[in-house]
Amino acid sequence: MSVFALYNIKGGVGKTSAAVNFAWLSAQQDKTLLIDLDPQSASSFYFRVRAAKKHSSKKLIKKTKSLDKFIRGTDFPGLDILPADLSYRNLDLELKKSKNSRSRLRRILNNFKEEYTVIIIDCPPNITLVSENIFQAADYLLIPTIPTYLSELTLIKLIDFFTEENISQKKIQPFFSMVEKRKKLHLQKIDELSEKYHFLINHIPYLSDIEKMGEERMPVCSQRPASPAAQAYKNLWEEINKRIKNKDN
Amino acid sequence: MKNPRKNLYYLHGAIQHTELLYTIRQSFILEAEKRKRKQIKIFDSFDQRLFQKNKLLCYEDNTWKLLDLTTFQYEQKSPDKPDKKFYWQFCDKNLCDYLKDILNTRALIEKAIISYTQTIYHIKNSDKKTVARLRHFELEISDLSLPDNIFLLEEVRGYQKSFDKLGLIITDLAINEFSENNKSLFTRLLGMDIEPYSNSFSVNLKPEMSAATAIREIMVFLTNIMRKNEEGISLDIDTEFLHDYRVAIRRVRTILSEMKSLIPNDQYEYFKTFFIKVLKISNVLRDLDVLLLKKDSYRDLLPLAVKDNSNFIFKTISKKRTVELKKVKNFLKSTEYEQYLWEWQDFINRLEGMQINNEPLSRYIDIVARQRIEKKINTLQKKKFKFKKDVSPQVLHELRIETKKLKYMLEAFRFLYPENTAMSIINNLKKIQDRFGLLHDLLVQQNLLDLYFNELDAKGKIAGKEAAAFGALINLLNQQYQSAHRKSINKFHKFIKSGDYARLNHAEMIEERL
Ligand SMILES: Nc1ncnc2c1ncn2[C@@H]1O[C@H](COP(=O)(O)OP(=O)(O)OP(=O)(O)O)[C@@H](O)[C@H]1O
Ligand SMILES: [Mg+2]
Numbered sequence: 001m002s003v004f005a006l007y008n009i010k011g012g013v014g015k016t017s018a019a020v021n022f023a024w025l026s027a028q029q030d031k032t033l034l035i036d037l038d039p040q041s042a043s044s045f046y047f048r049v050r051a052a053k054k055h056s057s058k059k060l061i062k063k064t065k066s067l068d069k070f071i072r073g074t075d076f077p078g079l080d081i082l083p084a085d086l087s088y089r090n091l092d093l094e095l096k097k098s099k100n101s102r103s104r105l106r107r108i109l110n111n112f113k114e115e116y117t118v119i120i121i122d123c124p125p126n127i128t129l130v131s132e133n134i135f136q137a138a139d140y141l142l143i144p145t146i147p148t149y150l151s152e153l154t155l156i157k158l159i160d161f162f163t164e165e166n167i168s169q170k171k172i173q174p175f176f177s178m179v180e181k182r183k184k185l186h187l188q189k190i191d192e193l194s195e196k197y198h199f200l201i202n203h204i205p206y207l208s209d210i211e212k213m214g215e216e217r218m219p220v221c222s223q224r225p226a227s228p229a230a231q232a233y234k235n236l237w238e239e240i241n242k243r244i245k246n247k248d249n
Numbered sequence: 250m251k252n253p254r255k256n257l258y259y260l261h262g263a264i265q266h267t268e269l270l271y272t273i274r275q276s277f278i279l280e281a282e283k284r285k286r287k288q289i290k291i292f293d294s295f296d297q298r299l300f301q302k303n304k305l306l307c308y309e310d311n312t313w314k315l316l317d318l319t320t321f322q323y324e325q326k327s328p329d330k331p332d333k334k335f336y337w338q339f340c341d342k343n344l345c346d347y348l349k350d351i352l353n354t355r356a357l358i359e360k361a362i363i364s365y366t367q368t369i370y371h372i373k374n375s376d377k378k379t380v381a382r383l384r385h386f387e388l389e390i391s392d393l394s395l396p397d398n399i400f401l402l403e404e405v406r407g408y409q410k411s412f413d414k415l416g417l418i419i420t421d422l423a424i425n426e427f428s429e430n431n432k433s434l435f436t437r438l439l440g441m442d443i444e445p446y447s448n449s450f451s452v453n454l455k456p457e458m459s460a461a462t463a464i465r466e467i468m469v470f471l472t473n474i475m476r477k478n479e480e481g482i483s484l485d486i487d488t489e490f491l492h493d494y495r496v497a498i499r500r501v502r503t504i505l506s507e508m509k510s511l512i513p514n515d516q517y518e519y520f521k522t523f524f525i526k527v528l529k530i531s532n533v534l535r536d537l538d539v540l541l542l543k544k545d546s547y548r549d550l551l552p553l554a555v556k557d558n559s560n561f562i563f564k565t566i567s568k569k570r571t572v573e574l575k576k577v578k579n580f581l582k583s584t585e586y587e588q589y590l591w592e593w594q595d596f597i598n599r600l601e602g603m604q605i606n607n608e609p610l611s612r613y614i615d616i617v618a619r620q621r622i623e624k625k626i627n628t629l630q631k632k633k634f635k636f637k638k639d640v641s642p643q644v645l646h647e648l649r650i651e652t653k654k655l656k657y658m659l660e661a662f663r664f665l666y667p668e669n670t671a672m673s674i675i676n677n678l679k680k681i682q683d684r685f686g687l688l689h690d691l692l693v694q695q696n697l698l699d700l701y702f703n704e705l706d707a708k709g710k711i712a713g714k715e716a717a718a719f720g721a722l723i724n725l726l727n728q729q730y731q732s733a734h735r736k737s738i739n740k741f742h743k744f745i746k747s748g749d750y751a752r753l754n755h756a757e758m759i760e761e762r763l
Contacts, residue, residue, distance in 0.1 A: 069407075
């Protein structure tokens with residue numbers, strides 16, 4: 001089982017859009033679970049899934065065994081989702097209350113080992129206890145990064161945090177998101193950041209097809225497989241998988 | 250985690266099918282994917298090992314798939330070439346290992362090819378969210394007694410209620426669900442035999458049967474196994490057919506010779522000669538089968554320098570095998586064979602009538618069989634003192650024959666003993682027999698290779714690396730033989746000395762009867 005988390009302290013950088021499409025792409029080959037940890041439940045929305053009434057953060061933490069009750073099949077065979085719920089806002093509090101609070105999420109995920117080959121987590125923006133749980137639980141943190149000066153700062157902050165907490169930096173896999181090629185600043189920043197950090201080579205351009213996903217409530221990869229947007233997600237996902245394979249060998 | 254449910258339904262003719270779709274549309278949104286024509290091939294061993302474990306091995310869309318028939322989930326998928334006969338030919342390691350456990354050296358046989366058209370319906374709620382799926386398969390089947398429309402209703406995780414509701418809609422339309430009750434229909438649909446062949450020795454004997462009746466039951470059972478395997482041998486579908494055929498004959502021979510004091514001597518000698526002849530005619534074919542089944546593993550062990558030249562050896566052996574197979578086939582077709590078997594079956598059927606003039610045949614089978622088995626055990630116990638570390642081949646041979654006979658007798662009459670005692674001793678005997686079987690094979694294979702080499706050599710048809718490959722293989726077999734030999738004798742020694750088998754003599758006797 002490989003666990004990927006779409007993560008960035010910054011909001012609105014394309015985490016959910018990437019999570020939804022990567023999950024769809026992954027499910028074409030492997031049984032995949034998308035976990036929506038964001039209280040805004042944007043990924044659940046994209047898959048037209050509503051959380052079960054009784055689902056709340058207390059359940060996620062305490063009743064890990066019966067968690068599968070809350071998992072929903074999506075429109076796509078091989079792709080299931082654990083929907084979010086507004087009560088995830090309290091997830092932080094709940095995690096603090098439980099023992100071994102940092103590795104809690106990892107242990108919850110281990111229950112799914114038999115069932116799923118790939119788990120993708122769509123994260124909420126901010127660095128709190130939930131984030132630390134994610135750092136422990138994920139094998140890879142995929143970081144959508146808009147090529148701006150501010151993004152670099154958040155990336156540095158994250159790397160620092162990893163160093164402090166003694167977590168392997170190899171987990172951090174940043175990629176460029178919402179890239180506008182006609183903006184000179186974007187191009188400059190890409191060159192600059194690529195030299196300093198191990199960015200994935202493929203990037204996600206700024207494309208209106210991706211914005212439209214909100215209306216269509218379908219991953220662009222399934223809806224318009226031939227579009228440049230779908231191609232961009234596909235290429236990036238393939239590159240990520242290749243990197244993992246190289247590392248495993 | 251529980252798998253989402255899947256239910257399978259069937260229909261004869263497509264009349265209710267439009268009605269079904271109409272009814273579902275009353276409560277749900279139905280979206281159909283494009284219809285696709287497909288073809289699936291289904292494979293299993295002749296004795297349906299996979300199907301008996303509720304697995305279906307199929308080939309579809311250039312991919313091998315292993316389907317679990319209780320959950321309808323694919324457990325394995327591996328894109329690969331279609332032409333596979335044995336487990337070791339599969340590229341996917343997991344699939345290969347799985348098949349190895351179940352099939353062993355059995356060949357895969359194509360049980361059915363089904364052409365069909367598939368339509369997938371996504372069943373959605375008012376949010377346009379998929380809540381279930383329905384697959385409709387329209388089968389192209391000429392057998393009118395089989396259903397030609399199959400529906401697979403698939404639950405989507407988290408939408409149990411919709412699944413239940415759809416299940417009701419379907420059964421309300423008098424569409425049948427596949428279940429244990431109509432398993433035979435499903436079995437036939439997949440091209441499987443309803444009563445698959447089984448080689449397990451399970452004759453239903455009772456202690457109060459007369460020896461004549463019991464012997465008749467056993468012989469009828471074994472003769473049926475022989476007859477069932479004849480076709481498979483001639484069609485050359487799987488080497489297991491010949492193997493099972495020969496095991497059945499060995500059992501007949503052992504039990505016949507153990508019971509020979511009950512049978513008129515001239516008849517005993519007559520049939521004994523016949524069975525020896527059948528075994529003799531098929532000896533070489535069996536030996537070559539075993540050698541060829543090991544082809545890949547032997548090849549892997551050969552030195553690199555001659556590995557490729559070993560193809561020549563196996564080609565030679567395959568040619569020899571064709572000749573031997575022909576011999577066996579001709580014999581099985583011959584009037585001589587038919588005549589003998591006719592007389593044999595006639596003899597078996599007359600056994601019960603013979604007990605009127607033949608008192609021993611009318612004795613209770615439990616007493617007769619027990620006495621014979623006790624005698625075997627006593628012989629073993631007496632002879633075990635002769636079994637030294639440097640046992641003579643003669644004594645070893647005698648002991649081996651005795652234990653082999655004991656095994657066949659115990660298998661036939663295990664109902665006389667407490668189940669656990671009998672089974673544990675049978676298992677030990679089986680392990681020993683397997684070990685000696687392997688030794689025998691290794692020796693015979695060396696001799697055959699030597700023989701074929703000399704034949705080729707005499708004709709000047711072999712030289713250089715190919716000759717070296719022969720040498721290397723014989724050498725390899727000899728090494729394997731030497732290392733297995735000591736071990737087998739030690740194990741056998743331990744078993745004989747332990748006297749464990751003597752437990753049978755003390756095992757609780759069946760109540761005395763008048
Ligand atoms: N590559 C892109 N091109 C154009 N629009 C994009 C792209 N990626 C994301 N968007 C749009 O930007 C908005 C934010 O994207 P998204 O929800 O994926 O980001 P996020 O990081 O998950 O946000 P949040 O932090 O709020 O969870 C959405 O309206 C989305 O449609
Ligand atoms: Mg988001």
